[in-house]
Structures are given as structure tokens and as C-alpha cells.
Amino acid sequence: xxxxRIIPVLxxxxxxxxxxxxxxxPTYIGDPINAVKIFNEKEVDEIVILDITASxxxxxxxxxxxxxxxxxxxxxxAYGGGITNIYQIEKLFKxxxxxxxxxxxxxxxxxxxxxxxxxFGSQSVVASVDIKKNIFGKxxxxxxxxxxxxxxxxxxxxxxxxxxxxxxxxxxxIDRDGTYQGYDLALIKQIYSLxxxxxxxxxxxxxVDSFLPAIQNGASAIxxxxxxxxxxxxxxxxxxxxxxxxxVLKVYLQL
Amino acid sequence: MITIIxxxxxxIKSIQNMLKRIGAKSCISADxxxxxxxxxxxxxxxxxxxxxxxxxxxxxxxxxxxxKVLDDKIPLLGICLGAxxxxxxxxxxxxxxxxxxxxEVVKFDKAKMPENLKIPHMSWNEIxxxxxxxxxxxxxxxxxxYFVHSYHLKCKNEDDVLATTNYGYEFTSAVxxxxxxxxxxxxxxxxxxxxxxxxxxxxxKV
Numbered sequence: 001x002x003x004x005r006i007i008p009v010l011x012x013x014x015x016x017x018x019x020x021x022x023x024x025x026p027t028y029i030g031d032p033i034n035a036v037k038i039f040n041e042k043e044v045d046e047i048v049i050l051d052i053t054a055s056x057x058x059x060x061x062x063x064x065x066x067x068x069x070x071x072x073x074x075x076x077x078a079y080g081g082g083i084t085n086i087y088q089i090e091k092l093f094k095x096x097x098x099x100x101x102x103x104x105x106x107x108x109x110x111x112x113x114x115x116x117x118x119x120f121g122s123q124s125v126v127a128s129v130d131i132k133k134n135i136f137g138k139x140x141x142x143x144x145x146x147x148x149x150x151x152x153x154x155x156x157x158x159x160x161x162x163x164x165x166x167x168x169x170x171x172x173x174i175d176r177d178g179t180y181q182g183y184d185l186a187l188i189k190q191i192y193s194l195x196x197x198x199x200x201x202x203x204x205x206x207x208v209d210s211f212l213p214a215i216q217n218g219a220s221a222i223x224x225x226x227x228x229x230x231x232x233x234x235x236x237x238x239x240x241x242x243x244x245x246x247x248v249l250k251v252y253l254q255l
Numbered sequence: 256m257i258t259i260i261x262x263x264x265x266x267i268k269s270i271q272n273m274l275k276r277i278g279a280k281s282c283i284s285a286d287x288x289x290x291x292x293x294x295x296x297x298x299x300x301x302x303x304x305x306x307x308x309x310x311x312x313x314x315x316x317x318x319x320x321x322x323k324v325l326d327d328k329i330p331l332l333g334i335c336l337g338a339x340x341x342x343x344x345x346x347x348x349x350x351x352x353x354x355x356x357x358x359e360v361v362k363f364d365k366a367k368m369p370e371n372l373k374i375p376h377m378s379w380n381e382i383x384x385x386x387x388x389x390x391x392x393x394x395x396x397x398x399x400x401y402f403v404h405s406y407h408l409k410c411k412n413e414d415d416v417l418a419t420t421n422y423g424y425e426f427t428s429a430v431x432x433x434x435x436x437x438x439x440x441x442x443x444x445x446x447x448x449x450x451x452x453x454x455x456x457x458x459x460k461v
Contacts, residue, residue: 002372003379003399043446045379045401071272076401076444096268098403098444121302123375123403167375198373220373 002255005045005221006211006247008228009202010035012051012081015065019229020052021178023130023146029229032065035239036072042241044075048101048170048223050128051081052145055104061088063095070096078126084109089116093124101170103128104143106161107150113164122167126200129158131187132174139187146174155194162195169197170223176204178226180233183214192218208242208250215255257457258293260320261285262310264336265299266443273443277450279457287319295329295456296320300336304360304406305348307336317353324355328434332390332456335404338430338437347406356432357411368423375405380440382418382428390436391418391429392455398448400440402428408439434461 010032011018017035018026029035032049039047049069054061061082070077079092080101089100089112105112106127116125130142131154141150141157150157161169171191173184181204188201198220204210205224214222231238257274259267261283274281281297284290298320300307311317324331333341342352345360352360363374379399384391391398407426410416417436420428430437436456442449 001381005378040446070268071275074273074276074444074446074449076403076441093266094268096266096272098266098269123377123405124301168377198377221378 001248001252003252004211004215004219004255005200006242006251007046007048007200007221007223008039008044008241009048009050009223009225010229011225012049012065013053015062017229018052019178019225023174023177026052027235029237030239032069033072035229036069038239039241040072040074043244044241046076046078046221047073048078048080050079050101054082055144056147061092063091066092066097067095080126080128084112086112086115086119089120093120099124099126099167101126101128102166103130107143107152107157110160110164113161113166117165117167122165125166126168126170127161127166128170128172129154129161130172130174142174158191158194162197166197168200168221169195170200170202173203179204180206180226182206182210183217183219185213185217188214188219189217208246211251212254215251256293257281257295257297258290259283259297259299260290260316262307262314262316264302264307264310265334266301266441267299269441270297270299270334270443273449273453274457277454277457279453285314285316287315290316290319290323293323293329295459296323296331298331298333298337298340300334300340302336303347304336304339304345304352305350307340308348308350308352311340320353324435328461330434330456330459330461331436333435333437334443335439335441338439339406339408341430341435341437342408345406355435356415356430356437358415358427358430359409359411360406361409362406363423363426372423375403376407376422377403379445380420380422380428382420382440383425384418385416386414386431388417388431389459390431390452390455393451394448398451400428400438400442400445400448402440404439408437
């Protein structure tokens with residue numbers, strides 16, 4: 001039986017957990033340490049924690065908080081937000097994280113990927129690409145929490161990331177973020193046809209039923225935010241994760 | 256007390272965090288004199304085979320490790336690259352390994368795998384236990400562990416195989432020979448399963 005990684009994505013703003021809709025209106029969810037402790041109990045496959053205001057505020061990663069979170073994370077832990085150089089990356093790995101997630105720095109300094117992959121291995125370097133459609137339906141990559149357009153055609157940008165040596169592509173649909181509309185399957189399919197890299201699909205998951213189509217269209221791993229921090233469409237806060245039996249039945253055995 | 260060998264090639268902090276959680280005493284050392292006094296060793300490791308061997312050589316640790324493991328027979332657990340270094344050599348590099356377990360490290364054979372399986376093998380996966388072992392007490396074939404690797408172990412001697420895992424085909428995911436253990440997966444990142452394995456190692460006596 002082939003297992004796919006199912007990854008909760010937690011977004012941080014000033015050390016607090018928040019959840020956005022289409023990258024806007026961050027709503028307070030709770031304390032990240034508490035959430036990670038619950039995710040330990042639920043035996044989640046991996047967690048991604050993104051500080052969504054670090055790059056906006058030109059801040060370095062909050063090492064103290066990250067170390068605190070890492071000390072409670074008994075699953076693989078990927079961190080992103082405010083990373084601009086190799087020294088920061090080295091420091092982060094020493095704190096006990098497994099992967100760095102790069103985004104806002106990539107357009108201007110793609111060589112950071114090469115440098116990091118050479119020292120720490122490409123498996124520990126994730127490129128996150130936030131994607132939004134313009135009014136003509138054309139897909140465009142964004143940086144700095146979706147506020148700034150990347151001045152390269154999406155396809156070219158993604159190919160550059162692959163050539164630079166990233167280990168994974170974290171594809172986040174801004175349009176689907178927090179909407180429960182399901183993953184953007186056409187987008188996943190398009191990127192899958194372009195690159196040989198594992199794709200982590202994010203944005204739009206409503207329930208376990210959203211996972212299989214994303215995998216069938218090329219995702220190697222599944223990420224989601226809202227469905228793991230809210231219960232139901234009324235968005236009552238509840239840190240949750242599907243049971244193994246449900247994942248086996250509805251996802252793994254269907255592959 | 257478990258001594259975690261610090262040769263600049265590993266996720267030492269995660270291992271230390273997990274040992275702390277299970278109440279096992281641990282320290283980190285790159286010093287041959289300290290390692291000479293160790294009761295139990297963990298050889299962590301992430302990265303390139305030659306980089307790992309080179310760092311062990313440059314830290315002047317190979318002699319003391321040979322003595323502790325082969326003569327004094329203290330328990331040693333190699334994790335990920337640390338498990339691979341227990342073998343003779345690797346397709347990834349040109350340097351000789353520690354040679355404590357008669358095995359090679361080979362790249363995943365794409366020709367034997369379905370196309371949709373990517374390399375590295377980066378996922379949770381189950382183990383199939385091949386022999387009775389104190390290291391895997393309380394664990395079974397449903398126990399899941401986190402893997403991230405492009406190369407895998409290949410034992411010459413079936414008796415050294417402790418567990419196998421299937422990724423496209425069956426490969427050796429854990430080895431055991433007397434006081435020497437190696438696991439390809441990351442127990443420090445594998446929830447209660449990894450906790451149990453490390454508890455077992457902490458309790459293990461030769």
C-alpha cells in the first residue's frame with residue numbers, strides 16, 4: 001500500500017496561529033504549541049508552519065518560537081517565513097526542523113536553493129509557490145504572502161526552481177485558500193506535466209474526499225489548512241486530523 | 256546515558272528532543288575522549304555518504320568508535336545515513352564505510368519501480384519484522400515510520416536483516432548484528448512508534 005503524506009499547514013502571525021481566506025482576513029485560531037501537541041496525538045504525517053508576516057515586515061525567522069515548536073514536534077517539521085540567507089537556514093536546521101520552505105527570496109536569489117541543497121540535501125529544501133489567476137484566468141506566481149507579483153511567467157519560474165535543485169514544490173492556490181472548493185486540479189495537472197519534482201498540493205481542501213483527485217492529477221503529497229483547524233463550514237475552531245482507517249480506505253487503497 | 260555523536264551531519268536536536276520526551280538521558284559529543292567513556296551511542300546522519308565518512312575521519316572518531324563498538328561491544332544505533340555508514344560502501348560515494356555490517360548501500364532501482372513512485376522515498380511506511388529483536392519489542396508490521404532517502408541498505412547476510420519495507424520493491428529498512436543496530440527511517444520523527452523504538456534502545460543491555 002502506497003502512503004501519501006497528508007500535511008497540516010499552520011500559519012503564524014506574531015507567534016499566534018491564524019487562518020486566512022484567499023490569503024486575507026487572518027482569523028485567530030490559537031496557540032501553535034498547543035496545536036502541535038494535538039497533532040502529535042493525532043499522529044500527523046508532517047507539519048508545515050509558515051510565518052506569513054515575516055517577509056512582509058522584513059523580519060528574520062522567530063528562532064525562539066521555532067525552537068519551542070520543534071521541541072514538541074515528533075513528526076517532520078517544515079518551516080517557512082522570512083528566510084533570506086544560508087546562515088538562517090543553517091540555524092533553523094540546528095533548532096531541529098527538517099525542511100525549510102522558501103518563497104519570497106526565490107525570485108531575486110535562486111542561488112540560495114543551490115547553496116542550501118548542496119549542504120543540506122535537496123530533500124530538505126522546499127520551494128513554495130503561491131499562485132493566483134488574473135482577471136483573464138492566467139496563472140501568476142506571487143511572493144510576500146500573495147502581495148507581490150513575480151515578474152516571470154509561471155511555467156518559466158517553476159522550471160527555474162527545478163533547475164536550481166529544490167526537493168519539493170509546495171503549490172498553494174491563493175484563489176482556493178480557505179474556500180473549501182477542492183484543489184485546483186487543472187493547476188496541479190499542468191505543473192505535474194512540467195516538472196519531475198514531487199508536488200505538494202495546497203489550497204481548497206474541504207475533506208478527505210478532496211485528496212484523491214489531487215493525487216490522481218499529480219500531487220505527491222497533500223497539504224491543507226482550514227480543514228485541520230476548523231470543524232464544518234461554520235468554521236468552529238477544532239484542531240483535527242483524519243483517522244488512519246479513513247485515510248487507508250478513502251485514499252491509500254484507491255491509489 | 257546515550258551519547259549522540261556529533262559529526263556535523265545530522266539532525267541531532269530532533270533526536271535529543273525525542274530522548275528527552277521519553278525520559279532518556281543523553282549528551283552530544285564530537286570528542287574522542289568523551290566517546291571513550293560512552294555507555295551507548297547513536298550515530299545520526301543526514302546527507303551524502305562521503306560527507307559523513309569524511310566528517311567522522313576528520314573528527315578522529317573512527318578509531319574510538321571501532322574500539323567501543325567492536326571490542327567493548329556497547330550498543331550503537333545508526334539512524335538514516337548513520338545506518339548506511341555501518342556498511343562497507345555506498346553507490347553514492349567512493350569512501351569506505353565503517354564495515355561493521357556486511358552490506359552495501361545502493362540507489363533505489365527505478366527500473367524495478369512503478370513510474371509514479373518518486374525518489375527520494377519520502378513518506379511514512381510500514382516495516383516487516385524479520386527477526387525477534389529487543390529493539391522492536393512492542394512494535395509490529397503495522398508500525399509506521401518516516402523515511403527520507405534515495406539509497407537503501409542491502410545485506411550480504413540475511414541474518415543481519417531486522418526489518419524490510421516496501422517501496423516499489425522490498426528493501427532492508429533495519430539491520431541488527433549483536434550490539435549494532437541501524438534503521439533507515441527516522442524514529443525521532445515517527446511519533447509513538449519511534450518513541451517505542453528509542454525506549455527499547457534506551458533499555459537495551461548486551
